[in-house]
Amino acid sequence: MTAVSIENLVKSFGNLVAVNDVSLEVREGEIYALLGPNGAGKTTTIKMLMGLLDPDSGSAKVFGVDSTENPVEVKNLVGYVPEEQQLYDSLTPRELFNFIASIRKLPQEMITKRMKEFVKALDFEQYYDNMIVTLSLGNKQKTMLIAALLHRPKLLILDEPFSSLDVRSAKIMKDIVKIHTENGGSVLMSTHVMEVAEGLCDRVGIIDEGKLIAEGTLDELRSKSDRVGANLESIFLKLTEQEEEVAEGVSVLREALAD
Amino acid sequence: MNRSESWRAAGVVAQEVRFQSFLEANPANLARVKENPEKISKALKSQSRMSIFFSSMILIMLAVLALVASAFDPDFANPEATLAVGFAVYLTLSFVVIFFLNLTTTSGLFTSGAMSLPSILPLTRVELEQLNFMTFVRIFIAPVLLSLIIFPVGCLLIFGPIVAMIALVACASTVSVAIGALIKVSKWFHKKTHQTDESRASAFIRVAASLGIVIGMISIYSIGSYLPDLIRFIISLSSTAGEGFFTILALIFPFSFGFLAASIPYSTVVPLETFLASIAGTAFYAGIALLSFKRSGESLRAITLGGISTSSPGLLKEVEVETRTPLMGMIRKDLQLATRNIGSAFIFAVPIFLVVMLYPMIQYWGEGPMRSITALTALEYANLFGGISLVSVLMFDTQGASIHEGLPVSSKLILRSKTVIMMVPYAFSMIALDVVFLLNAPISAWILLMPIIQIPCGYVLGMTVGAAVFKIRGGGRAVAVNVTNDQAIGIVAGAVAAGVGIVPLVGYGLAMMATGSHIISITVQGLALLLMVLLARFQIPNLLKD
Numbered sequence: 028m029t030a031v032s033i034e035n036l037v038k039s040f041g042n043l044v045a046v047n048d049v050s051l052e053v054r055e056g057e058i059y060a061l062l063g064p065n066g067a068g069k070t071t072t073i074k075m076l077m078g079l080l081d082p083d084s085g086s087a088k089v090f091g092v093d094s095t096e097n098p099v100e101v102k103n104l105v106g107y108v109p110e111e112q113q114l115y116d117s118l119t120p121r122e123l124f125n126f127i128a129s130i131r132k133l134p135q136e137m138i139t140k141r142m143k144e145f146v147k148a149l150d151f152e153q154y155y156d157n158m159i160v161t162l163s164l165g166n167k168q169k170t171m172l173i174a175a176l177l178h179r180p181k182l183l184i185l186d187e188p189f190s191s192l193d194v195r196s197a198k199i200m201k202d203i204v205k206i207h208t209e210n211g212g213s214v215l216m217s218t219h220v221m222e223v224a225e226g227l228c229d230r231v232g233i234i235d236e237g238k239l240i241a242e243g244t245l246d247e248l249r250s251k252s253d254r255v256g257a258n259l260e261s262i263f264l265k266l267t268e269q270e271e272e273v274a275e276g277v278s279v280l281r282e283a284l285a286d
Numbered sequence: 287m288n289r290s291e292s293w294r295a296a297g298v299v300a301q302e303v304r305f306q307s308f309l310e311a312n313p314a315n316l317a318r319v320k321e322n323p324e325k326i327s328k329a330l331k332s333q334s335r336m337s338i339f340f341s342s343m344i345l346i347m348l349a350v351l352a353l354v355a356s357a358f359d360p361d362f363a364n365p366e367a368t369l370a371v372g373f374a375v376y377l378t379l380s381f382v383v384i385f386f387l388n389l390t391t392t393s394g395l396f397t398s399g400a401m402s403l404p405s406i407l408p409l410t411r412v413e414l415e416q417l418n419f420m421t422f423v424r425i426f427i428a429p430v431l432l433s434l435i436i437f438p439v440g441c442l443l444i445f446g447p448i449v450a451m452i453a454l455v456a457c458a459s460t461v462s463v464a465i466g467a468l469i470k471v472s473k474w475f476h477k478k479t480h481q482t483d484e485s486r487a488s489a490f491i492r493v494a495a496s497l498g499i500v501i502g503m504i505s506i507y508s509i510g511s512y513l514p515d516l517i518r519f520i521i522s523l524s525s526t527a528g529e530g531f532f533t534i535l536a537l538i539f540p541f542s543f544g545f546l547a548a549s550i551p552y553s554t555v556v557p558l559e560t561f562l563a564s565i566a567g568t569a570f571y572a573g574i575a576l577l578s579f580k581r582s583g584e585s586l587r588a589i590t591l592g593g594i595s596t597s598s599p600g601l602l603k604e605v606e607v608e609t610r611t612p613l614m615g616m617i618r619k620d621l622q623l624a625t626r627n628i629g630s631a632f633i634f635a636v637p638i639f640l641v642v643m644l645y646p647m648i649q650y651w652g653e654g655p656m657r658s659i660t661a662l663t664a665l666e667y668a669n670l671f672g673g674i675s676l677v678s679v680l681m682f683d684t685q686g687a688s689i690h691e692g693l694p695v696s697s698k699l700i701l702r703s704k705t706v707i708m709m710v711p712y713a714f715s716m717i718a719l720d721v722v723f724l725l726n727a728p729i730s731a732w733i734l735l736m737p738i739i740q741i742p743c744g745y746v747l748g749m750t751v752g753a754a755v756f757k758i759r760g761g762g763r764a765v766a767v768n769v770t771n772d773q774a775i776g777i778v779a780g781a782v783a784a785g786v787g788i789v790p791l792v793g794y795g796l797a798m799m800a801t802g803s804h805i806i807s808i809t810v811q812g813l814a815l816l817l818m819v820l821l822a823r824f825q826i827p828n829l830l831k832d
């Protein structure tokens with residue numbers, strides 16, 4: 028069974044077509060990266076998949092559950108880390124996790140045991156009773172991650188998970204993603220950072236101005252762009268037809284910086 | 287260290303104490319202080335100026351009104367009781383004002399060692415104690431001085447020097463007791479909040495402190511018409527209990543001071559035993575106040591030199607997860623959020639707000655017994671407040687969008703949890719209104735049933751107002767709204783609540799006009815509500831979307 032199947036998804040905001048006829052699949056057990064510049068439509072796609080936005084047309088399914096028809100069930104299946112981090116500032120992680128476990132109807136004993144493991148693994152014990160507002164960005168991210176992983180979802184959806192992390196936290200995040208897939212889980216993440224997609228992901232979908240312009244493993248993308256051994260950056264620029272634009276911009280810049 | 291150096295140093299410590307308490311009072315400040323310390327200290331300065339201004343305004347108004355009411359209230363027959371009760375009411379209210387307006391500041395006395403700051407300096411014990419005392423004086427100087435000056439001076443002008451002296455003793459005693467109570471409560475508060483196990487008490491104090499501020503504000507607006515009524519009310523209650531009752535009152539704080547003061551200008555009217563009782567009472571309470579003053583000094587000394595022992599804050603609590611049903615989990619989370627934010631405490635103050643606002647209004651609406659139309663109007667006001675309190679509950683979730691987006695919660699569950707929370711102050715409002723009705727001698731005892739029957743309307747209001755907000759702002763999905771930057775939604779909420787909540791009241795009114803029978807009218811009101819509850823229960827969830 029496919030973890031995510033998105034078919035001909037369209038969403039416009041006024042005149043702007045933010046997501047334009049996107050179709051993609053995330054298979055079970057794989058890490059899929061939605062790669063694209065800022066404003067490409069990654070977050071909008073993910074929000075429709077989570078049932079937070081209604082698509083104009085097309086459909087999105089998680090393990091066969093339709094996101095528009097049954098968003099609550101979709102959220103039951105998914106662990107979601109959104110792009111912006113708005114946690115409950117004046118709660119402590121303890122209170123937040125109590126809340127989440129209650130909403131998800133997780134059995135108390137089992138979840139306490141699991142929480143102990145998480146807290147130990149992430150070195151989080153001394154922050155467990157501090158107000159979230161006082162936590163550092165990395166610790167907030169950990170809070171968010173525990174919140175998303177608490178119910179052992181089969182699918183993780185991470186929207187720009189590395190954008191605000193320092194080296195250490197980013198490493199932890201990558202490890203978590205890997206462990207999650209080793210246990211048979213799937214991951215859909217969005218990113219505008221090449222290295223992330225290149226090093227971590229099984230398959231990449233390149234999205235630009237709302238359109239999915241290419242999809243596949245790194246090798247498949249190389250052959251599509253006729254570039255043997257190329258890195259993702261040049262593939263990306265070729266496929267988004269920005270190569271000339273960028274080159275032009277660079278030469279202008281070079282002049283500007285020359286004297 | 288001489289006195290003036292000590293005084294200046296005390297200013298620094300006092301500033302730090304204010305800063306700590308400001309941070310403690312609102313957790314969100316903790317975040318901002320990292321990013322923008324100047325802004326925070328500016329906000330703090332303006333806030334402490336505001337709080338001095340408010341304390342002064344409130345105390346001045348209370349003093350002027352109490353004096354005016356007790357000296358120039360022409361239509362009352364017991365002038366001595368009027369003066370005594372006016373005196374006592376002033377003392378009580380000034381106690382409340384001093385206590386609550388300074389609660390957050392005082393708790394700062396004990397936080398993060400602001401007071402032990404000087405103990406690292408090369409000072410002798412005596413110098414330290416002096417510094418301590420001055421810090422304390424600097425923190426409370428404004429309300430204390432005001433309280434010691436305004437009322438006695440007023441008494442001097444109206445009743446002469448002897449009454450003024452009594453007033454001074456009375457005010458000094460009240461201040462001393464209030465500050466003693468403040469220190470005790472703050473110490474206990476500090477202990478509770480910094481023990482690693484329980485934080486329930488701290489939530490309670492935060493709510494109480496916020497309520498104190500809200501009540502302070504309300505007094506400013508409404509005490510003008512309220513104070514004379516309060517005095518009259520206490521006197522009429524007492525005189526129905528018989529003449530001897532005044533003598534008993536004279537033994538009780540703060541009436542002792544009042545009756546002693548009243549014995550001077552009205553020596554011919556006040557019975558001897560009341561006079562003697564008031565002297566005994568005054569001596570007793572002045573003694574207690576003196577004791578409390580000494581105790582406060584000792585407490586303060588203990589803080590600087592010993593600190594307050596809380597169970598070691600380094601001790602980590604065991605990691606565990608406590609689950610509830612989804613609905614209860616949601617409500618628990620909302621209450622935790624509510625008690626940590628001074629602003630959200632407004633919702634708990636709604637019943638008080640209503641009573642303070644409506645009581646004088648009801649008095650002015652009509653001569654003679656209270657009629658149904660007065661009750662209907664009061665209940666409609668409560669509906670309006672109900673709508674607004676629901677929107678304040680919706681404000682709690684503006685913080686946690688990222689968490690909410692990933693959670694499998696149906697909009698219906700969210701709506702139900704917000705409604706349950708909002709129903710509590712609504713039910714209290716109804717009970718409070720019932721008491722107000724009772725005090726205003728309703729034309730028929732059946733009127734007392736109206737608020738009780740209206741209680742389930744809280745459910746209807748919560749569900750409809752919530753659904754309307756979700757529909758307008760979220761297209762049917764549950765949303766959080768923030769009234770501070772979206773006032774329109776507050777107005778919508780008030781309008782929807784007023785429009786929906788008026789239906790059973792109109793039913794009552796029409797039935798009353800048609801039949802003139804209270805029983806039939808109440809039945810109509812009840813039936814209308816029953817129908818609305820059923821509609822809200824089964825139809826409104828269909829308007830929502832997940």
Ligand SMILES: Nc1ncnc2c1ncn2[C@@H]1O[C@H](COP(=O)(O)OP(=O)(O)O)[C@@H](O)[C@H]1O
Pocket residue numbers: 040043045063064065066067068069070071072
């Ligand atoms: N609620 C909205 N209203 C109007 N425009 C929006 C809204 N959300 C996103 N957009 C626009 O849609 C485009 C895609 O946005 P988004 O999906 O957030 O991009 P990405 O996540 O790839 O950076 C952007 O141009 C953005 O400005």
Ligand SMILES: [Mg+2]
Pocket residue numbers: 066069070071110186187
């Ligand atoms: Mg995005």
